[in-house]
Amino acid sequence: MAVRKSAANPGNSAGVTERPLVTVDVAIFTVRDDSLQVLLVHRPSVAGEPYPGRPALPGGFVDIRRDTTLHDCALRKLKEKTGLAAPYLEQLGSWGGAKRDPRGWSATHAWFALVPPPADDEVDPAPAEAEWVDAEAALSRRLAFDHNEILAAALARLRAKVEYTSLPAFLLAEPFTLPQLQRIYEVVLGRELDKSAFRKRMLDADFLRETGAVSGASGRAAQGYRIADRSAPVYFPRPFKSGEQLA
Amino acid sequence: MAVRKSAANPGNSAGVTERPLVTVDVAIFTVRDDSLQVLLVHRPSVAGEPYPGRPALPGGFVDIRRDTTLHDCALRKLKEKTGLAAPYLEQLGSWGGAKRDPRGWSATHAWFALVPPPADDEVDPAPAEAEWVDAEAALSRRLAFDHNEILAAALARLRAKVEYTSLPAFLLAEPFTLPQLQRIYEVVLGRELDKSAFRKRMLDADFLRETGAVSGASGRAAQGYRIADRSAPVYFPRPFKSGEQLA
DNA sequence: TCAATAGTGTCTATTAGACAATATACT
DNA sequence: AGTATATTGTCTAATAGACACTATTGA
Numbered sequence: 001m002a003v004r005k006s007a008a009n010p011g012n013s014a015g016v017t018e019r020p021l022v023t024v025d026v027a028i029f030t031v032r033d034d035s036l037q038v039l040l041v042h043r044p045s046v047a048g049e050p051y052p053g054r055p056a057l058p059g060g061f062v063d064i065r066r067d068t069t070l071h072d073c074a075l076r077k078l079k080e081k082t083g084l085a086a087p088y089l090e091q092l093g094s095w096g097g098a099k100r101d102p103r104g105w106s107a108t109h110a111w112f113a114l115v116p117p118p119a120d121d122e123v124d125p126a127p128a129e130a131e132w133v134d135a136e137a138a139l140s141r142r143l144a145f146d147h148n149e150i151l152a153a154a155l156a157r158l159r160a161k162v163e164y165t166s167l168p169a170f171l172l173a174e175p176f177t178l179p180q181l182q183r184i185y186e187v188v189l190g191r192e193l194d195k196s197a198f199r200k201r202m203l204d205a206d207f208l209r210e211t212g213a214v215s216g217a218s219g220r221a222a223q224g225y226r227i228a229d230r231s232a233p234v235y236f237p238r239p240f241k242s243g244e245q246l247a
Numbered sequence: 248m249a250v251r252k253s254a255a256n257p258g259n260s261a262g263v264t265e266r267p268l269v270t271v272d273v274a275i276f277t278v279r280d281d282s283l284q285v286l287l288v289h290r291p292s293v294a295g296e297p298y299p300g301r302p303a304l305p306g307g308f309v310d311i312r313r314d315t316t317l318h319d320c321a322l323r324k325l326k327e328k329t330g331l332a333a334p335y336l337e338q339l340g341s342w343g344g345a346k347r348d349p350r351g352w353s354a355t356h357a358w359f360a361l362v363p364p365p366a367d368d369e370v371d372p373a374p375a376e377a378e379w380v381d382a383e384a385a386l387s388r389r390l391a392f393d394h395n396e397i398l399a400a401a402l403a404r405l406r407a408k409v410e411y412t413s414l415p416a417f418l419l420a421e422p423f424t425l426p427q428l429q430r431i432y433e434v435v436l437g438r439e440l441d442k443s444a445f446r447k448r449m450l451d452a453d454f455l456r457e458t459g460a461v462s463g464a465s466g467r468a469a470q471g472y473r474i475a476d477r478s479a480p481v482y483f484p485r486p487f488k489s490g491e492q493l494a
Numbered sequence: 495t496c497a498a499t500a501g502t503g504t505c506t507a508t509t510a511g512a513c514a515a516t517a518t519a520c521t
Numbered sequence: 522a523g524t525a526t527a528t529t530g531t532c533t534a535a536t537a538g539a540c541a542c543t544a545t546t547g548a
Contacts, residue, residue, distance in 0.1 A: 097316035
């Protein structure tokens with residue numbers, strides 16, 4: 001019994017015959033200047049490289065000598081492009097097929113990452129070939145491969161999760177204040193939120209820990225917070241009231 | 248500008264040097280006899296095949312000659328194992344690394360599928376090598392590869408989505424009734440739901456279309472429904488009241 | 495003391511769930 | 522009629538959001 005299966009893969013029991021290309025791509029988001037931005041690189045203008053000069057999500061081939069797991073590989077791409085080591089990183093999905101890369105059947109593992117914006121006083125550690133682009137503007141460009149589709153999926157995932165999780169907190173450097181966090185939510189959601197309801201929601205979710213007071217440019221100083229557990233966001237019991245909800 | 252990247256992949260610009268193995272696995276769920284079940288196959292007991300005789304999720308190598316996309320490949324695996332062509336199929340995630348397959352660095356694309364149970368009067372189209380196993384029982388077995396981890400993730404995803412989407416409707420053959428649908432929710436959630444609240448929720452979500460009346464073994468006949476749009480589940484404005492919610 | 499921002503209090507419309515009542519099918 | 526199930530109605534507790542108010546900082 002249970003031998004029939006091998007007949008479905010004649011002469012290919014170890015998948016050696018023809019293997020797809022395997023890559024990892026990362027959609028890295030931050031919020032700067034009240035705008036949701038994504039990191040784009042430019043494809044090399046070199047013979048044999050597809051989509052020369054086109055903007056693309058950072059990524060590349062899995063290196064089976066260096067990368068122990070897919071997650072490792074995504075972390076490596078992230079570090080190469082942003083210098084950041086421990087931000088929020090989540091799998092987005094995979095895109096694979098015969099046509100998406102002119103070099104052959106390829107499958108990419110897409111991730112999405114949230115990072116705090118580079119502080120004004122420090123140099124942006126992103127390499128010169130990379131640039132932060134407003135997310136909507138990036139979507140309206142013609143990106144390499146099927147990266148428009150991947151970026152659209154990443155944006156959709158982010159916007160969906162912002163409605164009912166603490167994800168946007170990963171877009172801020174610690175310590176941050178509740179008004180700062182609210183601003184981030186508003187930027188990603190594209191609409192304003194009520195201050196009182198927002199605070200109740202965040203504090204009731206119990207994912208923040210108080211640090212010292214933080215004074216801004218003017219006005220009353222605010223309570224500083226850090227994320228209690230950076231391994232995952234928390235889920236709110238209900239989403240924010242969506243504008244499109246029926247009356 | 249923008250040429251630096253190739254230095255990160257010396258002599259590997261087309262990823263030809265060493266490519267990972269690429270597979271697709273599918274966690275196929277159904278509800279039978281008030282139990283959430285998953286379809287398992289047995290690994291072939293053949294020289295060179297890893298994990299001989301072990302239970303595993305259905306899956307196998309991507310065939311770049313037959314499969315146009317990853318989605319195609321998942322559909323093919325599904326059809327081979329269940330005979331079903333158009334159920335609910337969603338990407339779950341990917342697992343890849345040097346150690347998960349003794350044959351070499353491999354990456355699998357995991358999907359999860361929901362199918363209605365085979366009708367009592369028809370023969371189960373699943374091949375003899377496959378068997379339906381209660382999901383919890385399957386998890387407690389030692390599955391091939393990292394399939395315990397994948398199955399656990401699939402179960403977690405399913406149970407999470409049941410709280411706030413119409414997903415379980417894809418576990419029923421059409422037409423189905425609201426009491427039948429409620430039973431499915433209860434089986435997957437592992438707790439009972441209030442009849443009135445359940446109906447309001449389902450009907451307000453407006454994803455069902457009435458068909459004729461359906462009579463059961465006894466008692467009043469029920470309204471039959473079908474899913475209005477099978478391409479995706481709908482999201483409820485709030486999750487079910489979770490038992491663990493604070494008072 | 496004023497401007498600016500942070501933080502709190504109160505009220506209300508909405509609604510999910512509890513539970514009771516009613517409707518319909520079959521014997 | 523009686524039993525079993527489907528369907529509807531009513532009530533209530535919980536709460537998200539609206540909005541007004543108070544608190545604290547620095548100039």
